Amino acid sequence: MDNSKIINISGLVKQFPMGNNNFTALHNINLAFIKGEFCGVVGPSGSGKTTLLNIIGLLDNPTSGNADVLGHNANDLSVKEAAMIRRKHMGFIFQTFNLLPVYTVFENIEFPLLLLKMSKNERDKAVMDALEWVGLTDKVKSKPAQLSGGECQRVAIARAMVKRPDLVLADEPTANLDAEHSHNILQTMEKLNRELQTTFLFATHDEKVIQYLRRKITLDDGTVAGDITTSK
């Protein structure tokens, strides 16, 4: 694999059983992503964006074809190995934030570091750094229910970024946010992308997100309909 390529997808097909037949969500996808990209898979609902993101996130397997993610072929990985790669190298940002409701902001961000068995001092420092990135140092002890949608998503970004992963996968990260909060968190993510060279891959159909993307891959009915890179 090319050193700069962190994701290499070739001939990827994903089908789901539907009654007696199979529904093909992705047809013969060929894509490559290099380190430090700020890119997105765009397209209408049902075009296969989330399915592609799930395969890249090693949460799902291709029906056929290859998906090399961070040097590992998704087809060859056991469930446990996939979990280990996600734990060490990937961050996830979800449309509905998916924060753990009984934890404080600090504990939510600390969670991935607990899985990595980092020492308390290291964890504390990393969490405080992440809180500074997203500007939430004053909300350390708040619970998710006490935060606005924008703040929740910023906590989710901090949680995804705290372990400084190689790849962050964001599925419709602004779908539940108003315009102001959307721009705010996109600027935060773009800044982190530039400063930490973390690869960001979005699945979105939100124009507000699309205007920030440096590379836009359009999916239509499970096939790549366009792949445009812009210089920003």
Next chain:
Amino acid sequence: MIAIKLAIRNLLGAGLRTWLSVIVLSITFILILLIHGFLEGWNRQAMHDMKEWEIGGGQYWHTEYDPHDPFTLEDSHRDIPSLFMGQANKGNYCPVLISQATIYPQGRMRSIIMKGIDPDQELLELPTSLLKGDFEEIPVIIGTAMARATKLAKGDITTLRWRDVNGTFDAAEIVVAGIFKTNVPTVDASQIWMSIVTMQELVSMNNEGTLIVISPEITNPHPVPGWEFKDTDSLLSAIISTIKTKTIGSSFIYIVFLALGLLAVFDTQVLSIFRRQKEIGTYVALGMTRKQVVGIFTVEGAMHSILAVLLGALWGIPLLAWLSKTGFGMPLSADEFGLAMAERIYPAYGIGLIMITLLLIVITTTIVSYLPSRRISKMNPTEAIRGKIQ
């Protein structure tokens, strides 16, 4: 460790749901200790009282003697060996002669067992020294149950009729020299106690006995021809097995409570897994294996039992300690119940009982928590992340 940390956070975060299950489990925990402690206390008191009042350190029985069959009494008597006679004065052996008889209190006929015992004996708690008074009639002592049943009081005189060794009927007047109160109905109900020498004369069984009570200090009793030695374990077997039966019966009460507690935990677990699918999916996305997530939910459920033990200790220890001092007042007296039972029973809690109960609660709760958690391993994480019900 992570599972425990997360489980504690999740449990405390769940608030009322957690505490409802924990309260029911803590009641179960204390109830089990209380029921077993009560039965253990009863057991200990009953065994202590029976040793003090009836069986001493064991008994030699005439080989024909069967306490459950009065017809054996006719044949179950023989000369008391010199070994027992010689030691009797030293307080190591206490011969007892047993025979059937009839008394006529207030003109009513009543079949009884008459027992002869040395008035100077000190092995048993029976107040036999009362038999040594100066009476015109034959002095006897009876228990409160016998006194109540026959309406006899201290100083009352009634007629005693018996058959001697040859089968000849004879009768004499007896006087109640004393009434004793005991928790052991088998030395009280339908019995009169008199001097063994007097009784031997009445039934023409000079120097004969039916059984010999020995001192608890005799640790290695000799075999004696014609006499069968019964140790305390075999003499107490009836009460031990009765209390064991009661223990099993009482277990149903706490099994119901335990089932309620476990049902609450099971229900909480099922509800948790149903409601927290998005959280489960998030754990997997963040890099936990499904096994780890199952572990979190199982530990979370099992932690209910740990919290229950802590909560139970908080309110249960003072309660149990207080009850072990004040005891339970028993509504039935021993003679009404038919078993050795004190008026107050003081519960006894051993470390073994506490540990077994604790393990029972923790293990059953863990199993009940694990069963619904297995479902997590079959979930599709991509659907779980979106909170889609599976």
